[in-house]
Amino acid sequence: MKSKANIVIIGGGVIGSAIAYNLAEKGVQDIVVLEKNYIASGSTGSCGAGIRQQWGTKMNCLLSRKSMEIFENMNEILNTRRDIELKQGGYLLLAYSKKELDQFKENIKLQHKFDIPSRLLTVKEAKEIVPQLNTTGVSGAAFCPTDGHANPFRVNQAYVEAAERKGVEFYTYTKAEDIVVKNGRIKKVVTDKGDIETNRVVNAAGGFSKEVGKMAGIDIPTKSERHEILVTEQVNSILKPMVMSFSYNIYCQQTPDGSFVMGYGDPDEPASHNIRASWQFLEEMSRKATYLLPFLKDIRVIRQWAGLYNVTPDAQPILDESDEVPGYFMAVGFSGHGFMIAPMTGILMAEMITGEKLSIDIELDLKRFDHGRLILEPSVV
Amino acid sequence: MNDDTIICRCEDITLKELRDLIKEGYTTLDEIKRALRLGMGPCRGDICLELAAREICRLTDKTMEDIKMPNNRPPLKGIKMGELAGDVDEK
Numbered sequence: 001m002k003s004k005a006n007i008v009i010i011g012g013g014v015i016g017s018a019i020a021y022n023l024a025e026k027g028v029q030d031i032v033v034l035e036k037n038y039i040a041s042g043s044t045g046s047c048g049a050g051i052r053q054q055w056g057t058k059m060n061c062l063l064s065r066k067s068m069e070i071f072e073n074m075n076e077i078l079n080t081r082r083d084i085e086l087k088q089g090g091y092l093l094l095a096y097s098k099k100e101l102d103q104f105k106e107n108i109k110l111q112h113k114f115d116i117p118s119r120l121l122t123v124k125e126a127k128e129i130v131p132q133l134n135t136t137g138v139s140g141a142a143f144c145p146t147d148g149h150a151n152p153f154r155v156n157q158a159y160v161e162a163a164e165r166k167g168v169e170f171y172t173y174t175k176a177e178d179i180v181v182k183n184g185r186i187k188k189v190v191t192d193k194g195d196i197e198t199n200r201v202v203n204a205a206g207g208f209s210k211e212v213g214k215m216a217g218i219d220i221p222t223k224s225e226r227h228e229i230l231v232t233e234q235v236n237s238i239l240k241p242m243v244m245s246f247s248y249n250i251y252c253q254q255t256p257d258g259s260f261v262m263g264y265g266d267p268d269e270p271a272s273h274n275i276r277a278s279w280q281f282l283e284e285m286s287r288k289a290t291y292l293l294p295f296l297k298d299i300r301v302i303r304q305w306a307g308l309y310n311v312t313p314d315a316q317p318i319l320d321e322s323d324e325v326p327g328y329f330m331a332v333g334f335s336g337h338g339f340m341i342a343p344m345t346g347i348l349m350a351e352m353i354t355g356e357k358l359s360i361d362i363e364l365d366l367k368r369f370d371h372g373r374l375i376l377e378p379s380v381v
Numbered sequence: 382m383n384d385d386t387i388i389c390r391c392e393d394i395t396l397k398e399l400r401d402l403i404k405e406g407y408t409t410l411d412e413i414k415r416a417l418r419l420g421m422g423p424c425r426g427d428i429c430l431e432l433a434a435r436e437i438c439r440l441t442d443k444t445m446e447d448i449k450m451p452n453n454r455p456p457l458k459g460i461k462m463g464e465l466a467g468d469v470d471e472k
Contacts, residue, residue, distance in 0.1 A: 038412050045415060082416070153415040233423050233459055257418065277455055286465035297463025302423060303454040 001171060001193055006030035007353065008189045009202040010176045010212050012037075013044035014152065014339055015331050016204030017159035017170075018346025019353075021078070024166035026354055031168045032198075034191060036175035040156040043206040044339055046275070046307025048229055048263055050242050050253055051340035052091045052147040053116045056107045056378040059316055061114045062360050063341040070343035071150055079165075080158035084150050087256045090241035091147035092121075092129055093379075095140045100247050103378060104142040111144075118144035130243060132295050147242065149255055152339050159346070176205075179215040179328075186216065186327045200327045202349065207273060207308030209332035216325050220318065221369050222310050222333040223271040227263060228281040230304040232296070234258030243293065244381065250288050251381050252296075260299065262289055265309075265336075265381050277304045309336040312369070315377035317341070319348055319364040329353055330366065336380060388436070389429040391422020399433055403440045410434060411451050420451065423459050 006028065009016045012035025020033050035041070051071060053064040070077065074084050095101040104120060111118045119142070126141040127133055160170055171193070178190040179201055188197045203220075205212040213220035235258055242253035252262035262285060282304055290297045312318060312333035322328040331349050334341070344360070351358050368374065384397035394417055407413050410420070410430055419433060420426025434448045 038409060040415060041411070157416065232462070279455075282456065283465055283467075286462040287467065290462050290466045290468070297466065297468060298461060300423070300459030300461050301456060301465065302425065302459050303421070304456070305452075305454055 001174070002032060002169065002196060003194065004197045005032040006198065007032070007200045007202065008196055008198045009033045009204055010189070011035065011042070011204035011206055012039050012160070012170055012172060013042050013204065013206050014040070014156045014159065014342040015206070015334070015345055016202065017156055017163060018342045019202055019204060019331060019349045020168045021159045021163040021166070022346040022350035023353060024163050024168050026350055028354060029167060032196060033168060033170045034174050034176045034189070035170060035172045038172050039160055039170070040153050043307050043310065044152050044156050046229070046305055047152050047339045048251060048253070048261055049149050049152050049255060049339070050091070050147075050251065051150055052144065052242070054091055054093060054107060054111060054118050054142055054144045054147065054379065056103070056110065057316060057375050058110065059362060059364060060337070060341070060377055061111055061116060063344045065114050065116050066360065067341045067343040068146060074155065074158065074343070078158040078162040080154070081161060082154050082157070084154045084158060085256050086148065086150045088146050088148040090129070090143055090145040092126060092241045092243050093142040094126070094138050094243070094245040094248065095142070096137050096245065096247045097139060101140040104140070107379065108142060116144060117146055118142055129241060130239065132238070132293055133243065134292055134294060143241070149242070149253055155339070155342070176212065176215070181216050181325055184325055186325060200329070200353065202329045202331065202353070204331050206332075206338070207310050209310050209330070213330070216322070216328050218322050218325060218328060220330065220332060220366070222312055222318070224273055224308040224310050225269045225271055226274050226306045227265060227269070227309050227336065228277060228285070228304060228306040229261060229263040230282065230285055230301050232260040233300045233302050235299060238295070239293070246379060246381060248288070248292070249381060250292060252289055252293060259302070260296065263381070264288060273308065275306045275308060277306050311335045314374040315380050316375070317345070317364055318366050319345065319352070319362060320366045321352060322366070335377070388432055389417075389419045389422065391424050392418045394419050394429075396436070399436055400440065403437055408437055408441050408443060410448060414451055425454070426451065
């Protein structure tokens with residue numbers, strides 16, 4: 001292991017790996033990524049694998065739209081060894097009230113400003129896209145045909161391999177334990193395998209962003225909460241888009257290998273690092289899913305698991321450099337949608353770290369939570 | 382066993398695919414599972430994970446004691462969603 005590095009990135013998930021790749025792409029040398037487990041072992045590898053652009057805030061729209069362009073060309077850009085399994089079957093969002101439908105209309109207006117090809121659908125039109133859908137109580141829908149799915153392990157690994165080809169070193173099973181700061185400057189990162197002298201650190205620690213903030217004495221207002229998912233056996237392709245509803249609280253998509261991946265958010269889930277699967281989820285998920293898509297009742301659940309959402313007060317990420325500790329960068333608090341905006345996040349963070357002008361004007365600084373000027377993302381499950 | 386032996390029957394993975402991946406540097410079951418989908422099918426790895434572990438040992442200097450089995454995810458056997466949702470079928 002190196003005892004000195006130009007930049008140390010903490011977290012070998014898709015965010016840390018995308019940042020490492022984009023930094024190396026700019027010619028930055030001597031980059032180390034620390035991963036306490038294996039690549040994609042945290043939130044990236046446990047996520048729902050969906051990628052959508054139908055958001056309700058400018059920042060999320062911009063980040064997701066630009067990221068989708070990269071996903072569409074990722075196999076070529078990263079020269080990936082294995083296909084990232086992009087499937088653009090669309091996201092069908094269901095509204096269950098006039099109020100929710102009005103929110104969709106607002107969101108679509110915003111999305112069109114950023115060239116996101118979403119549109120409002122009647123119940124009949126929604127049914128044409130998903131004929132098996134139980135439309136009881138549905139008042140309308142929003143649809144974006146270019147939303148979809150990509151394989152999180154493959155994407156993460158593609159970034160790792162592309163970064164390694166440019167000289168980045170990934171240390172897996174290596175845990176960052178402390179960051180030594182003297183007079184407001186970073187001196188070194190202490191790991192369980194030895195110390196690495198550096199004056200720049202990137203916090204890409206996903207569910208452990210707050211803890212990695214504390215290591216440098218920085219208070220990051222994120223909290224982690226468990227979100228559960230299940231996957232079914234593989235069957236022939238019968239469901240094209242992701243079916244999702246915020247009010248009914250569900251998402252369900254058939255992945256290219258034929259299995260269905262689904263989840264919902266428990267509003268009473270406490271802040272914790274618990275990633276145990278629960279029996280309650282298995283039952284409640286099955287009730288919700290078979291009501292909405294009755295054909296699922298004959299399909300078997302194979303496996304369930306849980307991962308962490310790392311949530312900020314406005315459900316938008318923090319992409320920033322600390323004022324108190326210059327050289328301490330944060331790409332944290334993705335609030336359940338880090339995977340889908342990772343490609344653009346990697347570019348922006350690399351620009352920020354190298355001091356270039358950012359290719360998108362972002363308002364995702366840490367200080368926004370002090371000033372109370374929050375723009376709340378309304379579209380989260 | 383030769384290269385075209387199927388090592389994971391659920392996901393139709395050959396021994397060659399597994400061996401290539403180990404040579405690439407994937408030497409834990411958790412990583413192999415995620416890269417190849419080995420053990421992610423209906424048998425949930427009951428058949429292939431042990432075989433894959435032996436193959437890692439054969440091609441690296443690891444021993445069976447060094448190899449960690451992936452977390453055992455519930456449910457233990459596939460269950461129809463309708464049954465979980467409480468549908469009763471008397472037929």
